Amino acid sequence: MTGSLAISPAARDALEQWLSHLRALDGAAEATVSAYARDVGRYLAFLAEYRGGAEGLAALATLPQADIRAYMAAESARGVSPRSTARRLSAVKGFTRWLADRQGADATAVLAARSPRYRRKLPRPLAEDAARAVLDGVGEDARDDWVGARDTAVVTLLYGCGLRISEALALTGAAHPLPDTLRITGKGGKQRMVPVLPAARAAVAAYVAACPHDLTPAAPLFRAVRGGPLSPRPVQAAMERLRHRLGLPATATPHALRHSFATHLLSAGGDLRAIQELLGHESLSTTQAYTAVDAARLMEVYDRAHPRA
Incomplete structure (x- = not known):
């Protein structure tokens, strides 16, 4: 990882403590914890290189938005997709929020950073x-x-x-x-x-x-x-x-x-909240993707029934 040696021992220790917190209290899966470790580790390495040295913990929690924008620009320049950058920024915000709570710092600038826009991939159910x-x-x-x-x-x-x-x-x-x-x-x-x-x-x-x-x-x-x-x-x-x-x-x-289960249940009049529970989605917005699929299928039927001249 470029610049990883420049991450301060304090920041590295804070990252390990946050990951332990995710495992113990939030019940995060090991694959999720590993992904967060990579994402936040890259972020810390970027900051050390970008700012010319390892940052103290309080400084990490109170970075200006310009630094966050520089980080996202660097990710884009490396060929990282907007979707992946958004996922990495989410990990960074989670770490920063935890760090700010421990440091008594105001992390508003970091937490207010906007993720890059990307088109969500719709689920592809079977007929x-x-x-x-x-x-x-x-x-x-x-x-x-x-x-x-x-x-x-x-x-x-x-x-x-x-x-x-x-x-x-x-x-x-x-x-x-x-x-x-x-x-x-x-x-x-x-x-x-x-x-x-x-x-x-x-x-x-x-x-x-x-x-x-x-x-x-x-x-x-x-x-x-x-x-x-x-x-x-x-x-x-x-x-x-x-x-x-x-x-x-x-x-x-x-x-x-699994996508087909949700889409066909929604088409049959299933309640979106109930489908969310059945699928085990953390957020309703994830389940709402199936309403877009259902609408798209409806438009396909409409177009076949009413072809344009």
């Missing part, structure tokens, strides 16, 4: 008939019947319950038979209750009946061919084979099934 085709066909190319049943169970949980693939693969044998509602631990350790549809319960039961491995309560529910924990890759590969066979777009990934 309802395509989603059904995925559930019906994902297991057909499997090397063994039980593997096909396994892949079908996983994608049925993604589409039927709106789970992330990591959440589905984190289930243990204790989850079978699936109850009416599942307690899911999502990003940042946040827990939510998710209703289980009969189709998901039946798909998991069919997999368990066919699985040759001993599915003990404490062990992973979904297993790889050799019996170890199942990783996302085999499910992704099964989706790749299926989308080539069905002529689906490259966006037809396992995660697209």
Whole structure:
């Protein structure tokens, strides 16, 4: 990291304390903590180089906006996208807010810095008939019947319950038979209750009946061919084979099934707040992206029904 050696020991220690705070009190996932460590570390290294030396902690909390703008300009010059710069600035603000509270400093200038504008990528759900085709066909190319049943169970949980693939693969044998509602631990350790549809319960039961491995309560529910924990890759590969066979777009990934769950539920009149809870989104604004998808699909239907001359 350019200039990282110029970061003062005090700043480096403060960064480690903040990261520990995120782990212990906020329950942040280790991947999130690692990303924050990289982002804030780069920021501190930039400041040390830009300002000609390591800054004291109080100075870090009370930087002028010109310095923050210089940091974002440097990120842009390095080819960092506006979306990534916005994410990094969010990490910087989180660290600065924590630091200012400890130092009794006024961090208004840093916290008021505006993120670069960028166009949010809309979720890319499957059409309802395509989603059904995925559930019906994902297991057909499997090397063994039980593997096909396994892949079908996983994608049925993604589409039927709106789970992330990591959440589905984190289930243990204790989850079978699936109850009416599942307690899911999502990003940042946040827990939510998710209703289980009969189709998901039946798909998991069919997999368990066919699985040759001993599915003990404490062990992973979904297993790889050799019996170890199942990783996302085999499910992704099964989706790749299926989308080539069905002529689906490259966006037809396992995660697209979670998008499809939300979009189809919204189209059927689902409440946005309820969908937010089901998906485990921290912010309603994240869930609101599905309203844009729904509106875009409506306009496509309108354009087909009323073509322009």
